[in-house]
Amino acid sequence: MLVKILTDSGCDLPKEIIEEYDIDVLPIVVIKDDKEYLDGVTMEPKTLYDNMRMGQVYKTAQIPPKMFEEKFEECAQKGKNVIYIAFSSGLSSTYQTSVLVRDSLKERYPSMNIDIVDSKSASIGFGLLVHKAAQMAKEGKTKEEILNMLDFYVEHIEHIFTVDDIEYLYRGGRVTRTQAFMGGLLNIKPILDIPRNGTLRPIEKVRGRKKVLARMIELMEERAGHADLKSQVIGINHGDDLDGAMKLKRMIEEKFGCTQFIINMVGCAIGAHSGPGTLSVFFLNKKYEE
Structure with missing residues (x-):
């Protein structure tokens, strides 16, 4: 079974790579004046930087548990073989939330096949892990082969x-x-x-x-x-x-x-x-x- 790569917007990969390898990306929440935006969906980086230069302050929040639940449930229902590569647990609680949601869903979907990897990385450092995993998945590599590679990349x-x-x-x-x-x-x-x-x-x-x-x-x-x-x-x-x-x-x-x-x-x-x-x-x- 082919492996599906899932990640979040903290990987900062170009959209052409996301599209080429059919990577699913969950957006992290960005907050301005108590209004929430989705990174790369309802808020683009250029807009954010222009506003920051004018003194606007932004905050961020983790991906909501509900978003993980919907995506993981969709994968479980379709019987997908998934690796979710998460933004560093040292910088965000996204990884911990994804594990809690995945484990809670196992009660309803005991055969759910989702592995979660803490990238311990950020931005394109994180993105290089996702890119390599997506390449290997497209080549038909096994989940074990991809997880072994991710272990190496996390350390190096x-x-x-x-x-x-x-x-x-x-x-x-x-x-x-x-x-x-x-x-x-x-x-x-x-x-x-x-x-x-x-x-x-x-x-x-x-x-x-x-x-x-x-x-x-x-x-x-x-x-x-x-x-x-x-x-x-x-x-x-x-x-x-x-x-x-x-x-x-x-x-x-x-x-x-x-x-x-x-x-x-x-x-x-x-x-x-x-x-x-x-x-x-x-x-x-x-x-x-x-």
Whole structure:
């Protein structure tokens, strides 16, 4: 039986990939002035970033249990063989909610065949897991083969990213008011990552955009270890800054000889916290052997 890949909008994959591999995507909730929107459905990233530049503050909420219930029940009724790949449990309660809903439905559908994977990743770092799983599913790989791959990717995916304005991290509770003020005053660009526990972690502070991009390339080389970056699909995303993303792509091409990229705008669910101008790169620190 072919495997169906299900995920949520925190994966930030381009729509053409979603359509090509027939991936089902559940939208995360974005809130503005107490009104709820669905990430990528009733709220597009470009609109969110334009509004944030004008001072609008957004919040996010997990996917409602009812939405999981409806989707899982549909899969169970059709006898689908499903893997749901979830946004990191260290950043959202979406994973935990999906498990609770799936387990409660098993009473009515004991033969339900849904495996749930905590990506411990975000944005296209998370998206690379989904993309690879969807490719394998399309090739007719078994669920066990896909789950083994996902276990590997969860342990070896690297996230390196920076935000253009530290003020957005303050609004999201990641830095103090004083840190945000001093960071803006000194043109500080923080570099952050997501460690193996799936949480957000600031790792360095660099002054100026040019220097932060150069440092991201250095960190990429340090973390790649013995992995062959040239043969990988490299993920890059941006907070409505395509020029910055393309500059980062050219630097990666020149340094490592990479030729395969997935480039996309950061979606509303993550962009609500990271803000306009965010730049990120994602890759594996060890080669995956199929």
